[in-house]
Amino acid sequence: MGDGSGSSVDFLGQYRAISNKLKKRFLRKPNVTEASDQFGALALRCERDELPQYAGLCWMAAARCEGSLSNNPGEAWDLVRGARQFMAAEVKGARLGCPSPGGEHLQAAVSCYSHAATKWQQHQSCEHTQGLPQPPSPLAAGLSLELGHALRVDLNRVGEAATEYKHAAELQRGSPLEQLNSLGLLASCQIELGDYDGALSTFNEMVTVTEVGSRPTMGAYSDILHRCEVTRVLLLLILQPSAQRLPPDLAQVLEKYAWGEEGSVPVSYLSEDEFLLLQSLVMACQSRDVESLCSLEAELWSHLSSEQRGLLRTLVRQMFSGPK
Incomplete structure (x- = not known):
């Protein structure tokens, strides 16, 4: 097969020929396994010829x-292959300025991902010991992450990606590190x-997940708590919630910096250095000391991630524009 209308005619002919083998005939049972293999082979040829939408259709047929x-596992994997091809077709069209109608x-990609996740859950349910609660499927969670990444990075559909990360x-409630990764992407x-x-x-939920069961605050957990702490301070300074709207746990976040004793890092x-800089930032914002804020921005810059730097710039602009 090649590009152009000839390729689609060639594809449709082969697709119909395989589909016809699945029709019931008198005293003859269709060979479904053979048809599945042939749909898979046709899908791979379409992939090589850079016809992802046709490959997606073939993988869906193989899944059926x-x-x-x-x-169920075979159906799920074929659906995932189909989802990836439909997504590739959507991304290709978007980059060319010609998204699919x-x-x-x-939509076909999202449907395939969702159907595959359901099949994996069903398969796990069948294998799981009866009478015990069924744990969520890590494969299903992985599909949500894969779809979220494609939506956010390849298609710039950030709101829809957030929904997938939340799902x-x-x-991943039984796997804290994986759950924290997904929550971080959502944030x-x-x-x-x-x-x-x-x-x-x-970020509050991430802190709760990290602190459940008194997990040691070292390694990956320490890095996550560090990100949560710094980012929560920046967000609170941007939002400027009133004392009445501020829950006790968040009030304590800022109190550490407003009332920290000299020489102690709570x-x-x-x-x-980080604590003292954040403490100075909180006090500068509370006193609306714009001059000190500008100097702190430069000092804090090297301690922040790119995301946190963006929040700091938002905070500085907000302070310069005057009270909310």
Whole structure:
């Protein structure tokens, strides 16, 4: 097959020929396994010829075959292959400025991902010991992360990506580090969307997940708490919630910096320099000392991630524009 109308005619002919083999005939049972293999082979040829939408259709047909054979894992994997091809078609069209009509390729990708996740959950349910609660499928969570990444990075659909990251985090409740990763991605999307209240809520959830069971605050957990601490301070200074709207746990976040004693660092995962700089930042914002804020921005810059630097710039601009 090659590019152009000839390739589509060639594809349709082969696709129909395989489909015809699945029709019931008198005294003859269709060979579903053979048809599944042939759909898969045709899909691979379409992939090589850079016809992702056709490859997606073939993988969906192969998945239907596997479903009729009650092969849930095989059906799920073919659906994932189809989802990836439909997504590739959508991304290719978007980059060329010619997205699919009504986003049909994206809709097909989302549908395939969702159906595959359901099949994996069903397969796990069958294998799980009866009478015990069924744990969420890590494969299903992985699909939400994969879809979220494609939506955010390849298609710049940040709001839809946030939904997928949130769903992944819900499926990862038994795996704290994986859940924290998904929540971190969700928080980044919320910041990108300007949903600072939502981001603050997500960082609070991350702190709760990290502190459950008195997990040691070292290694990855320490890094996560460090990110949460610094980002929550910046978000609180941007939002400027009234004392009546500020929950006790968030009030304590700022109190550490407003009333910290000299020579003490009440946050174990911050260096003394970081703590003192944040303390100065909180006090400068509370007193609306714009001159000190400008000097602190330069000093804090090297201690912050790119995301936190963006929040700091937002805070400085907000302070310069006057009271809310």
